[in-house]
Amino acid sequence: MTELKNDTLLRAFLRQPVERTPVWIMRQAGRYLPEYREIRAKAGSFMNLCTNPELACEVTMQPLRRFKLDAAILFSDILTIPDAMGLGLYFEEGEGPKFKTPLRTESSIKKLAVPDPEDSLRYVTDAVRTIRKELDGSVPLIGFSGSPWTLATYMVEGGSSKDFKTIKGMAFENPAMLHHLLDTNAKAVTEYLNAQIKAGAQAAMIFDTWGGVLSTEMYQSFSLQYMQQIVDGLIREHEGRKVPVILFTKNGGQWLDAIADTGCDAAGCDWTITLAEARAKVADKIALQGNIDPCILYAKPERIREEVQKTLSSYGPAKSGHVFNLGHGIHPGVNPDNLGVLIDSVHELSPALHK
Amino acid sequence: MTELKNDTLLRAFLRQPVERTPVWIMRQAGRYLPEYREIRAKAGSFMNLCTNPELACEVTMQPLRRFKLDAAILFSDILTIPDAMGLGLYFEEGEGPKFKTPLRTESSIKKLAVPDPEDSLRYVTDAVRTIRKELDGSVPLIGFSGSPWTLATYMVEGGSSKDFKTIKGMAFENPAMLHHLLDTNAKAVTEYLNAQIKAGAQAAMIFDTWGGVLSTEMYQSFSLQYMQQIVDGLIREHEGRKVPVILFTKNGGQWLDAIADTGCDAAGCDWTITLAEARAKVADKIALQGNIDPCILYAKPERIREEVQKTLSSYGPAKSGHVFNLGHGIHPGVNPDNLGVLIDSVHELSPALHK
Numbered sequence: 001m002t003e004l005k006n007d008t009l010l011r012a013f014l015r016q017p018v019e020r021t022p023v024w025i026m027r028q029a030g031r032y033l034p035e036y037r038e039i040r041a042k043a044g045s046f047m048n049l050c051t052n053p054e055l056a057c058e059v060t061m062q063p064l065r066r067f068k069l070d071a072a073i074l075f076s077d078i079l080t081i082p083d084a085m086g087l088g089l090y091f092e093e094g095e096g097p098k099f100k101t102p103l104r105t106e107s108s109i110k111k112l113a114v115p116d117p118e119d120s121l122r123y124v125t126d127a128v129r130t131i132r133k134e135l136d137g138s139v140p141l142i143g144f145s146g147s148p149w150t151l152a153t154y155m156v157e158g159g160s161s162k163d164f165k166t167i168k169g170m171a172f173e174n175p176a177m178l179h180h181l182l183d184t185n186a187k188a189v190t191e192y193l194n195a196q197i198k199a200g201a202q203a204a205m206i207f208d209t210w211g212g213v214l215s216t217e218m219y220q221s222f223s224l225q226y227m228q229q230i231v232d233g234l235i236r237e238h239e240g241r242k243v244p245v246i247l248f249t250k251n252g253g254q255w256l257d258a259i260a261d262t263g264c265d266a267a268g269c270d271w272t273i274t275l276a277e278a279r280a281k282v283a284d285k286i287a288l289q290g291n292i293d294p295c296i297l298y299a300k301p302e303r304i305r306e307e308v309q310k311t312l313s314s315y316g317p318a319k320s321g322h323v324f325n326l327g328h329g330i331h332p333g334v335n336p337d338n339l340g341v342l343i344d345s346v347h348e349l350s351p352a353l354h355k
Numbered sequence: 356m357t358e359l360k361n362d363t364l365l366r367a368f369l370r371q372p373v374e375r376t377p378v379w380i381m382r383q384a385g386r387y388l389p390e391y392r393e394i395r396a397k398a399g400s401f402m403n404l405c406t407n408p409e410l411a412c413e414v415t416m417q418p419l420r421r422f423k424l425d426a427a428i429l430f431s432d433i434l435t436i437p438d439a440m441g442l443g444l445y446f447e448e449g450e451g452p453k454f455k456t457p458l459r460t461e462s463s464i465k466k467l468a469v470p471d472p473e474d475s476l477r478y479v480t481d482a483v484r485t486i487r488k489e490l491d492g493s494v495p496l497i498g499f500s501g502s503p504w505t506l507a508t509y510m511v512e513g514g515s516s517k518d519f520k521t522i523k524g525m526a527f528e529n530p531a532m533l534h535h536l537l538d539t540n541a542k543a544v545t546e547y548l549n550a551q552i553k554a555g556a557q558a559a560m561i562f563d564t565w566g567g568v569l570s571t572e573m574y575q576s577f578s579l580q581y582m583q584q585i586v587d588g589l590i591r592e593h594e595g596r597k598v599p600v601i602l603f604t605k606n607g608g609q610w611l612d613a614i615a616d617t618g619c620d621a622a623g624c625d626w627t628i629t630l631a632e633a634r635a636k637v638a639d640k641i642a643l644q645g646n647i648d649p650c651i652l653y654a655k656p657e658r659i660r661e662e663v664q665k666t667l668s669s670y671g672p673a674k675s676g677h678v679f680n681l682g683h684g685i686h687p688g689v690n691p692d693n694l695g696v697l698i699d700s701v702h703e704l705s706p707a708l709h710k
Contacts, residue, residue, distance in 0.1 A: 294518075
């Protein structure tokens with residue numbers, strides 16, 4: 001393997017000294033880029049993009065050609081695992097992901113098998129290997145998965161949900177059945193992320209998009225417990241380097257202390273908590289990633305720069321421990337030039353904080 | 356005016372001693388009740404129900420005939436004010452509320468006038484008077500309004516939103532214009548709630564459904580500041596009784612300390628914070644209302660009873676200061692009998708906590 005030329009991101013995740021705050025952007029490869037929309041149109045469907053390692057590599061690389069980013073992130077979908085379990089993932093225009101056969105019965109849940117990532121998810125590890133070759137040591141590659149709870153919401157509800165009534169009904173009425181599903185998911189995510197790491201992913205992020213709809217007690221029991229199980233089972237060192245693990249529960253600021261106690265290396269934060277408060281909650285045990293509101297990218301360059309400064313200052317002076325990012329994925333309608341302003345501002349303004 | 360026979364709710368809001376925890380339910384008059392659906396079908400439209408004081412009174416009374424509730428709440432919509440301002444509220448089946456002429460320009464915002472509640476919103480105060488007569492002192496009547504920020508989200512976005520990009524773009528790019536709109540809304544809400552109080556509402560609740568999508572700084576500046584302005588301008592005593600004011604920011608648990616400092620009497624809580632944590636945050640300065648997940652109503656009676664006990668215990672022993680409620684409105688698909696189980700459980704289990 002080639003040497004990593006820019007390891008700022010990995011050092012920040014491990015709270016080792018850095019010269020400036022590293023930055024990457026959730027959904028940095030995506031619809032806001034005209035060059036992405038072009039490839040997406042040629043591919044015919046979103047899943048055609050994900051399952052073709054050459055195309056997945058191409059769209060992963062696109063934002064790196066435009067912006068001074070400190071990481072690439074694997075282009076994929078969070079629902080590849082349940083698709084590989086046979087639930088039949090499909091997308092309806094403007095409606096989000098859906099499953100042909102949502103899980104509603106004990107027998108369908110008991111039947112689920114943990115997919116072999118080098119078999120039915122081979123297209124993902126192939127994409128990782130292709131991207132690593134293409135990156136040629138320029139920046140690290142982040143692998144990722146949905147959290148067991150977040151995967152389960154789609155698997156049980158059959159798609160996106162507003163109130164999560166089917167899965168919450170199951171949580172209240174038949175918790176053992178739901179725990180069985182979550183345990184299967186946790187095993188699958190562990191194997192999936194370990195396969196990504198073995199294929200070349202240099203950090204692993206778990207997206208818990210829907211953990212924030214739970215009560216504190218239910219979050220602990222149905223979401224965090226299973227992320228903990230994954231953290232415990234992940235390869236933490238590879239190619240002679242630590243592999244940082246990042247947990248991100250959207251709307252989970254109130255639980256950051258518990259998240260820090262899982263043994264992960266970093267936690268994602270959205271903008272509903274200040275980085276100062278978040279840092280106090282995790283007591284500098286782990287690094288923090290985030291947390292500017294993606295809507296800032298509808299503003300003019302001067303305002304973007306101001307908000308970048310506020311976000312950097314909110315984390316406070318530190319040798320390390322902050323990875324700059326949005327608090328959620330970049331919106332499809334954003335002007336890419338505005339993202340350029342944000343990224344350049346992080347490069348210009350952050351070195352002062354690391355002296 | 357007749358004497359109030361059951362003032363448990365008002366005493367709990369003011370943290371005066373009570374014999375048991377009072378209970379009412381957000382959206383207790385609504386689609387989950389077959390008798391509501393019958394009247395709604397006859398009325399032809401949701402707004403026909405709201406604008407007809409006799410019908411609004413009838414649906415307000417319906418849940419009180421079924422359940423041992425400690426309050427009635429005015430049947431109305433949170434968007435009556437912008438409708439009275441001329442924005443043209445309409446409902447599309449399965450799509451939520453919309454406005455014909457959303458606000459996008461400085462001139463349209465500057466032109467807005469505070470509606471006279473006894474003129475263009477007369478149907479609301481008439482409903483309050485009709486309901487008070489019908490209640491005949493059995494339980495208190497709660498009046499309500501949307502918060503200035505929440506109203507503004509619909510007025511600017513033109514309806515429901517997933518990412519609030521138009522109004523947040525305005526907040527970043529032209530904050531003065533948005534502050535002008537919010538100030539107009541705050542004046543309108545103050546006059547509207549004061550008119551409801553004069554007409555007979557015995558408590559006033561402000562629903563800040565969308566405050567929780569803001570950052571801490573923006574919440575303070577664009578939502579809480581204007582709720583504070585309303586609290587300062589409300590009639591706090593009427594008919595020889597204190598009129599409690601309740602603020603409810605959905606997903607706002609992290610800001611409960613700031614909410615308590617507005618001088619309101621109580622704060623609503625959703626289930627993403629425990630009542631124990633919420634109580635610590637407000638330092639017993641105000642009462643708390645909530646906070647069970649509405650999805651519990653899909654479970655069986657024994658589970659409902661268990662969760663009621665947990666919620667009561669989470670608030671802890673107290674002479675008063677807790678008003679039992681869901682953490683959000685009851686879902687339309689719930690079996691009304693299950694709500695009966697929840698309400699009866701509060702009656703049975705709470706007296707032990709108030710000895």
